[in-house]
Amino acid sequence: MTDYLLNPNGDKNKADFFKTLGYNMKNRERLKKDILAKLKMNKALSYGKNINGDEVFQVNMLLGISKKRMVATGWVIPKGSKAPRLVTAYHNKKLKGRSKQ
Secondary structure: OHHHHHOOOOOHHHHHHHHHOOOOHHHHHHHHHHHHHHHHHOOOEEEEEOOOOOEEEEEEEEEOOOOOEEEEEEEEEOOOOOOOEEEEEEEOOOOOOOOOO
16 A cells, blocks of 8 residues: 555655655555544545446545645455455645645
8 A cells, every 4th residue: 555655666756745745665654544544534435336346436635744735545345345445545636735634
């Protein structure tokens, strides 16, 4: 989960964005903890099924240590499973980062 979002050798744009929020490979467990805590506090949006029959949804959440920004997280619950799995996260520029979350 966090190796994908924070890995500077992977998607540099994602790693750079999360770095501006104060997250990096050294504190990746903090990002994981923050995402899971916000997942419980926020409602799922864009809920549906993909072509494989997996449930997919988006959850917007305010994240950050050094500064806060709205982050859209994409999740999938594979067909036959009950556990959601994070598949992506990115800056949701459409929403302002001044939420009280």
